[in-house]
Amino acid sequence: MLNLWMRASAWICLAVVILLLGFLVQQSWPYWQQYGFSTLFSGDWYPYEKLFGLTAAIIGSFWAALIALSIAIPTGLAAAVMSTEILSGSWRSLSRTGMELLAGIPSVVYGLLGLWVLLPLLQSSLGLLTGHNLLAAGLLLSVMVLPTIMVMAQDALSEISSEQRDAAASLGMGWSERLWRVLLPQAWPGIRSGILLALGRALGETMAVMLVVGSMDRIPEPFYNLLAPAQTLTSRIGREIGESAFGSMHFAALMACGLLLATVTITISLLAHLRADNTSVART
Amino acid sequence: MNIQKKIDVGLTIQQSAIKADQAHSLKLSGLSLELGGTPILRDISFALPVHGMNILIGPSGAGKSTLLRCLNLLHQSWQGDLHIMDKDVRTWPDGADALRRAVGLIAQKPSLFPCSIAQNVVFGLGRKARKQVSDEHIEQVLRQAALWGEVKDRLHDKALTLSVGQQQRLCIARALALAPKMLLLDEPTASLDPRSKQCIEASLLELAATMPVLCVTHDIEQAKRLGGQIIFMCDGHLIESGDSVDFFARPERIESREFLRWSVCDCS
């Protein structure tokens, strides 16, 4: 019975994912039919002139996630190493609780904090007209995905047996050598899963990004200009879905954005799981 | 006159030899250790000669493994005084890591790294030394650990595919690859068949000719075979230490006699 139930739930989960993707495909179908993939390379998004180029938002999503990860990975890893290898028991659990609290804060609260604290700070320190930009979105996202990376890395590090640590230590390996040659390589599968999950979250986060990114539909000029208002796939959907008529081309284009996002994030989490499975098989 | 001089010279040489024999490679006095509030080791003192075999025996839970970990500074919170090669280990030049390279410790439970057999052998070497290490050196330490015959055709296989006994010997080889000045072994033959046991014992005796070797064992017959100095511990105390032959023939303390006769020890 239990077995049946477990199987049924597994199939239900799979069915939901497939249904979801199917729904997105169906709803965005008119868009793909009319514009095809050519719009992937066009930056113009003017719904009233029936221009629906996706590039600006894709580049925006890419940059925001890249900034977030390039800050959160080193910080999260350092924090995980610090707490598993250096801090003693009570401090370790304190830091972990702190991280779990951070992970539990609703994203709109992060967004508000970003509006009140981060934007004015960026505006004044960089002398910008407005603090709404990709950098702000990336910075905010980096704080939001930090707990994921840190908690996963912490788990992976604390799984390494004390015998391994002792073996490395009694070979006279120094602290940093133990870290680079024993701890991090062995924790890598877990760390990698954490990074992929964080990437998924960074790409999919809507509310907080929407509040700080500026929602300007244009390709950054030049493409690495992070200090101008921009747009991401999620913020575009979040902002415009309310004003688009159901069944219109605008609606279909937004659904296309959603399909793109869903495909990428599902692929990422599949990757994370596939890798985790592989390594657990190899370990036993 | 001439003859007298020769005799004098001979005598001084002999005396210095005796002095060298009295010199100690490791001198421990009054080591005590508490872990988590419980005293584990209490006031342990002994010395190891500049070379030779030393056997540490005692019932399970006596603190033998813990003592070895203290000697290697894996435990650092102990009280007492430990000199290795006439240097205080607390102020060892270049720190604890250099000390651990000089004093090879082979743990009770083999713990290999998830890479190939050959990579495990050279794991402790520095980056440069790892690149330059010769196949002969790897072969030599694997032979010393009585493992060469079994792994010579599969040096690049994963080390974790080895049997536990093979893993234990690989751990010995890994420690020997660093050319330590002293060896601490924690039940190195615990999961070995008689033949490999013999090979390891022969290797250890050979090594003991040039460096001090301190070996924990539960195997009284093995302790007799290896000879040298016996250190008998029970419940965190050092009960008796002395020459192996004397110890087994005429144990002084009642605890030692009980332990040898019935393998029990009641000293708490």
Ligand SMILES: Nc1ncnc2c1ncn2[C@@H]1O[C@H](COP(=O)(O)OP(=O)(O)OP(=O)(O)O)[C@@H](O)[C@H]1O
């Ligand atoms: N990290 C630790 N924290 C607290 N107690 C410990 C710790 N390590 C060892 N002990 C305790 O110290 C005592 C001695 O342990 P140890 O492993 O040194 O015994 P041993 O003589 O090596 O025994 P065996 O022959 O079974 O290996 C045991 O009672 C053990 O519970």
Ligand SMILES: [Mg+2]
């Ligand atoms: Mg032990």
